[in-house]
Amino acid sequence: MTKILDRPKEGMKIVGINMASLTERWAVEALNNDTTSFQDVMKVMVNVCGHSAHDAKCYTLKIHTEGRAVCFWGSKETCEGVITAFTQIRVGCNLIEA
Secondary structure (H helix, E strand, C coil), X not given: CCCCCCCCCCCCCCCCCCCHHHHCCEEEEEECCCCCCXXXXXXXHHXXXXXXXXXXXXXXXHXXXXXXXXXXXXXXHHHHHHHHHXXXXXXXXXXXXX
16 A cells, blocks of 8 residues: 655655645644544545545545544645535644645
């Protein structure tokens, strides 16, 4: 399984990296809960965050196993929209200045 890095290490060559993670100043950290289904979280990851199904699954597993994961980078306004989508499915989030 592909391991999702919150931020790539300098000088690493990673295929399929989200280049926004290198340039955007804001990030969304999603938090695990006991009520929201994997399918609902993955749906937000794909439809709102724009992740592929594979990456959405990896981020969702990371949230589940580690309790949290930085899963989106963008402008402050875009991140706030992602947080709104996660909040609608009862997933807590943190807005992080990266």
